[in-house]
Amino acid sequence: MPQSFTGESDESDHIVARLEDPLEIGGVELPNRLYRAPLLECAGNGEDSVETLLRELEPAAESGVGLICQGATIVRGEGGCAAPGMTRVHDPAFVSRLSRLTDAVHDHGSRIFVQLEHGGLRSMETWHAGYRAENPELRQLAVSRPPAVLRLLDRVGFLDYDPHVLSTAEVYDLAADFGRSAEYAVEAGYDGIHIAGANMGIVQQFLSPFYNRRDDEFGGSLAARTRFLEVVYDEIRERVGPDVPVVTKVPAETTAPAFVRRHLSLADGIRICERLADVGFDALVPVQASVFWDASIVRGAFPARAWRDERFRDGYGEAFGSKPRAALVALLNWLQSLKYDFDPAWNRPFTRRVSSRVSVPVLAEGGIRTRAQIDRLLAEGACDAVGMGRPFYAEPRLPARLLESPNAAVACENCNNCTVPQATGARGVCRTPSVLAKRGELRESGAYDRPGNPDREES
Incomplete structure (x- = not known):
């Protein structure tokens, strides 16, 4: 399989689906096969949270996207946020207010799923110095005792771990929180539930042998490590019934550093997908990841402009403990960017193999940037729908x-x-002058206009 994927067409390709074709996921029909992948909307839970989400998400629906996946929302009332500005969906009174968002999306003919998450060891109480100072009583939820390399980073003061390892009963309690949040979301009009099964959140920590050293029913074999996700599925099903789609990301830790010997291989990821399809998940999103929260998530150039931006310097210092420590994080970011350069459609080898093994829809995201790439992925059967993330910021x-x-x-x-300014709580928006200029030219040319939905000036 080539490492690069440009999306050129081939006369031998047999087109099995087009981007404009509808797709059914668990009984819910999407009007087309393009979706907005989960992103950090930075909406929080304040008085203006719903307005923020409308501002961030409604334009995608207005412009015809088939599905919007609202970014990671946290299933508990404290802890678990991997970044500032994440929305919590543990409170039914708050979630009910989100019906304004779901109604708006539906009015434009699109569908909306909500992504449920808990960060576990990746949470802000681990890495955000200012947040730790304000919440000294918070402990990270852990699947097992943190791996040795993370304990070393704790000893040298780069991270701060005071983990609480979940008991077996507490694992079931956490799964129930996913179920309750799903129920609140469906009552508010969400069409489906998307589980954050990758990006080093707690679900991936259960799946990964790097993190999961448990000796109860949730640890040991690959099947046992998958059990938490299966219990989450059961909790959701019990509360929302059989007609609401439940989707999850599935990681393969193929970009883990060489010194990490225990991790999920591509074959492991495929086996997990097969198992989850048999359990009843309505669609799967296979993604290649690391065991660390590193630049493999957002492959591309080093964000030098963002690190130099004076508007965020104080925020970086607060997040990472001081401005010199923030400079060290920037250096590590630069080193990672050398390894994780942009690679078009980087999850294609994974999605293509999973598509040949399961009967449920497979969703592809990660580095898909042209219509030609989309058409090629659909034509070769590498996926059933295509998602984009950062391009929606632009x-x-x-x-x-x-x-x-x-x-x-x-x-x-x-x-x-x-992406980098989001560590300070800043909005996830494009700030690159050349991209903004291009967007302005496209807007002036009417490229974003649709009948009945004239383009509006973006905030």
């Missing part, structure tokens, strides 16, 4: 272009200047 109304033009390519330059 072009909130991107679907209008991708759905209309076979030659469309995103304006996003994979520079990652949108």
Whole structure:
């Protein structure tokens, strides 16, 4: 399998689906096969949270996207947030207010799923110095005692671990929290539930032999390590019934550093997907990942502009403990960017193999940037739907272009200047002048216009 994927067409390809074709996931029909992948909307739980989500998500629906996956929302009332600004969905009174968002999405003919998560060892109480100082009583939820390399980072003061290892009963309690949050979301009009099974959150920590050293029913074999996700599924099903789609990301830790010997191989990831399809999950999102929260998540250029931006310098210092420590994090970010350069459609080897093994829809995301790539992925049966993340920061109304033009390519330059400021609580928006200029040109040319949905100026 080539490492690069440009998306050129081949006359021998047999088109089994088109981007404009509808897709059914667990009884819910999507109007097309393009979706907005989960991103950090930075909406929080304040008085303006719903307005923030409307501002961030409604433009995708207005411009014709088939599905919006609202980014990671936390299933408990304290702890568990991997970054500032995450929304919590543990409170039914708050979640009920989100019906304004789901109604707006439905009015435009799109569907919306909510992604449920808990960060576990990846939570802010581990890495965000200011948050730790404000919440000294918070402990990370841990699947097992942290691996030796993480304990070393704790000893040298780079991270701060005071983990609480979940008992067997507490694992079931956490799964029940996923179920309750799913129930609140469905009552608020969400069409489906998306589990954050990768990006080093607690679900991946259960799946991964790097993190999971348990000796109860949730640890040991691959089947046992998958059990937490199966219990989460059962809890959700019990509360929302059989007609609400339940989707999950599934990791293969193929980008783990060489010194990490215990991790999920590509074969492990495929076996997990097969098992989850048999359990009843309605769609799967296979992603290649690391065991660490590193640049393999957002491959591309080093975000030099973001690190130099004076607007965020104080925020970086608060997050990482001081400005010199923030400079060290920036150096590590630069070193990681050398290894994880941009690779078009980097999850394709995984999604293609899973697609040949399971009967449920397989969703692909990660480095898909042109309509030609989308058409090729669908034509070869590598997936059933295609998601994009960061390009929506650059072009909130991107679907209008991708759905209309076979030659469309995103304006996003994979520079990652949108992601680093999120450590300070800043919005996930594009700030790169060349990309903003391109978006302005496209807007002026009417590229984002759709009948009945004239383009509006973006905030």
